[in-house]
Amino acid sequence: xxxxxxxxxxxxxxxxxxVVWHGNYxxxxxxxxxxxxxxxxxxxxxxxxxxxxxxxxxxxxxYIRPCVFGQLINVCARLVPCDNFLIFxxxxxDDVAKTVLxxxxxxxxxxxxxxKESLFMLPDVxxxxxxxxx
Amino acid sequence: xxxxxxxxxxxxxxxxxxVVWHGNYxxxxxxxxxxxxxxxxxxxxxxxxxxxxxxxxxxxxxYIRPCVFGQLINVCARLVPCDNFLIFxxxxxDDVAKTVLxxxxxxxxxxxxxxKESLFMLPDVxxxxxxxxx
Amino acid sequence: xxxxxxxxxxxxxxxxxxVVWHGNYxxxxxxxxxxxxxxxxxxxxxxxxxxxxxxxxxxxxxYIRPCVFGQLINVCARLVPCDNFLIFxxxxxDDVAKTVLxxxxxxxxxxxxxxKESLFMLPDVxxxxxxxxx
Amino acid sequence: xxxxxxxxxxxxxxxxxxVVWHGNYxxxxxxxxxxxxxxxxxxxxxxxxxxxxxxxxxxxxxYIRPCVFGQLINVCARLVPCDNFLIFxxxxxDDVAKTVLxxxxxxxxxxxxxxKESLFMLPDVxxxxxxxxx
Numbered sequence: 001x002x003x004x005x006x007x008x009x010x011x012x013x014x015x016x017x018x019v020v021w022h023g024n025y026x027x028x029x030x031x032x033x034x035x036x037x038x039x040x041x042x043x044x045x046x047x048x049x050x051x052x053x054x055x056x057x058x059x060x061x062x063y064i065r066p067c068v069f070g071q072l073i074n075v076c077a078r079l080v081p082c083d084n085f086l087i088f089x090x091x092x093x094d095d096v097a098k099t100v101l102x103x104x105x106x107x108x109x110x111x112x113x114x115x116k117e118s119l120f121m122l123p124d125v126x127x128x129x130x131x132x133x134x
Numbered sequence: 135x136x137x138x139x140x141x142x143x144x145x146x147x148x149x150x151x152x153v154v155w156h157g158n159y160x161x162x163x164x165x166x167x168x169x170x171x172x173x174x175x176x177x178x179x180x181x182x183x184x185x186x187x188x189x190x191x192x193x194x195x196x197y198i199r200p201c202v203f204g205q206l207i208n209v210c211a212r213l214v215p216c217d218n219f220l221i222f223x224x225x226x227x228d229d230v231a232k233t234v235l236x237x238x239x240x241x242x243x244x245x246x247x248x249x250k251e252s253l254f255m256l257p258d259v260x261x262x263x264x265x266x267x268x
Numbered sequence: 269x270x271x272x273x274x275x276x277x278x279x280x281x282x283x284x285x286x287v288v289w290h291g292n293y294x295x296x297x298x299x300x301x302x303x304x305x306x307x308x309x310x311x312x313x314x315x316x317x318x319x320x321x322x323x324x325x326x327x328x329x330x331y332i333r334p335c336v337f338g339q340l341i342n343v344c345a346r347l348v349p350c351d352n353f354l355i356f357x358x359x360x361x362d363d364v365a366k367t368v369l370x371x372x373x374x375x376x377x378x379x380x381x382x383x384k385e386s387l388f389m390l391p392d393v394x395x396x397x398x399x400x401x402x
Numbered sequence: 403x404x405x406x407x408x409x410x411x412x413x414x415x416x417x418x419x420x421v422v423w424h425g426n427y428x429x430x431x432x433x434x435x436x437x438x439x440x441x442x443x444x445x446x447x448x449x450x451x452x453x454x455x456x457x458x459x460x461x462x463x464x465y466i467r468p469c470v471f472g473q474l475i476n477v478c479a480r481l482v483p484c485d486n487f488l489i490f491x492x493x494x495x496d497d498v499a500k501t502v503l504x505x506x507x508x509x510x511x512x513x514x515x516x517x518k519e520s521l522f523m524l525p526d527v528x529x530x531x532x533x534x535x536x
Contacts, residue, residue: 023292203312
C-alpha cells in the first residue's frame with residue numbers, strides 16, 4: 001500500500017540558502033501520491049468520474065534535514081487505512097545514504113461534485129476499490 | 135494602453151545564485167497583463183464568456199539585469215495594436231533607480247471554445263472592446 | 269504582533285479544479301511572515317547578519333474553504349510568543365465576506381551559520397529584538 | 403550533442419484551462435538542459451568552480467499544442483555550436499504520438515564571478531570541454 005518515486009532535486013526548487021524551499025516539498029508529495037493513485041487506477045481523472053472530488057483539507061510537514069540541488073531523493077507515499085478520509089503519509093529519504101529528510105501527512109475529504117457537499121465518509125465506490133488493492 | 139504594477143520580489147522566487155530564477159519572471163508578466171485586462175473589464179473570466187480562449191502562443195524574454203530578494207520592481211504591460219493577436223510588451227524596472235531589468239513580449243491567439251479552432255483574427259467582440267479603450 | 273497583507277489570487281496559482289493549488293498557500297504564508305519581519309527590521313538578510321539562519325522545521329495547514337482566481341484575500345501572520353522557536357500562526361480570510369479560508373502554523377529553528385548547529389533556544393540577539401517590539 | 407528526458411506532466415503544473423500553464427515549460431527546459439550538462443560533467447556546481455556563472459540572458463518559446471495532466475512528454479535539449487554564448491534549442495514532443503508541442507531556445511552568457519563582468523566569449527575552460535564532447 002505504498003509507492004516510491006525517485007526525484008533528482010531540480011535547480012529551480014532551491015532557494016537562496018542553497019536548500020529546497022520548504023513549499024516545494026508539497027510538489028514531491030503530490031508526485032508520489034499521484035504515482036500511487038495511478039498504479040491503482042485512481043488518478044484525479046478517474047476520481048472525477050466517480051462524481052466526487054478529493055481536495056486536500058489538511059497537511060502536516062516535518063523538515064528534518066535539508067535537500068540540496070542535484071540530490072537523488074526517494075519519496076514514499078503510503079495510504080493509511082481510514083474510511084473517512086484519504087490519508088497519506090510521506091517520507092523523503094536520501095536515496096544513497098538512506099537518511100530521513102522529511103516526513104509529512106495529507107488528508108483528503110470527499111466532496112460531491114454536483115452540490116459541493118462535503119462527506120465525512122469516503123464514497124462506497126472508492127472504499128471498494130481500496131479494499132480490492134489491500 | 136498600459137498598466138503598471140509594483141512587486142516586492144519574494145524570497146520563494148529567488149534561486150541559489152541569489153537572483154530571481156528566470157522562469158519566475160513569467161508570473162510577473164502575467165500579473166501585469168491581468169491587471170491591464172482587469173482594468174478594461176477583460177479578465178480571463180470575461181474572455182471565456184465571449185466564447186473564445188486566448189492561450190499564449192509565443193513568448194520572448196530578454197534578461198538585462200538580475201532582480202534580487204526584497205527589491206521593489208515596476209512591471210509595465212503595454213498592449214501592442216494588432217488585429218490578429220493579443221500582443222503585450224513588458225518592461226521590468228527597478229522602482230527606485232529606474233534601471234531596466236527585463237524586457238519581454240507575449241502573443242496570444244484566439245481559439246474558439248466550442249471546436250478548439252484557432253483564429254488568425256481576433257474576434258469582433260474583442261476588437262470592439264479594444265477600440266473603445268483606445 | 270501581527271501583520272496583514274492583501275493578495276489578489278493570481279491565475280498561475282489556480283489548478284484544474286479552479287481553486288488555488290494547496291501547495292501555493294505556502295507562498296502566501298511566507299509573504300505575510302516576511303512583511304511582519306520586515307516591519308520589525310528582521311528580514312532574512314538582517315537575520316543572516318546575526319550569524320543564525322532560521323529554517324522552517326514544521327508546518328501545519330488546514331484548508332477550510334477554497335480560494336479562487338481573482339479573489340481578494342487577507343493573509344494575517346501573527347507571532348506566537350516562544351523562546352525556543354519562531355512560531356507564526358496564519359489566517360487567510362476573504363477580504364470582503366470575512367469568511368475564514370485557511371489556517372496554518374510554521375515553526376522555525378535557529379541554526380548557527382558557522383557550524384550548522386541547531387539551537388533549542390532562540391539566540392539572545394533575536395529574543396531582545398522581539399521583546400522590544402512587544 | 404543532445405539529451406532527452408521524459409516527464410509525466412504533474413497536476414500542479416496544470417492551469418484552470420486544463421493545460422500546462424505557459425510559465426511552467428521553463429522548468430521542463432531547465433531539467434533537460436541540466437541533464438545534458440550533467441552528462442558532460444558541467445553541472446551548475448562544476449560551472450561555478452570555473453569561476454564563471456552562466457545566467458540566462460534570452461529565452462524564446464513557441465507554444466504549438468497544449469500539454470495536459472498525465473501526458474508523457476519528451477523534452478529534448480540540443481546544444482547549438484557557438485563560441486559566444488551557451489545556446490540551447492528545445493523541443494517538447496508527445497512521447498507516444500510524436501507530435502511537436504513546443505519549441506524554445508535559451509541563451510546563457512558567461513559572467514566572471516569575482517567582478518560580475520559579462521564576457522562576450524565563452525571562457526576557454528568551457529570551450530575546451532565542449533570541444534572534447536563533440
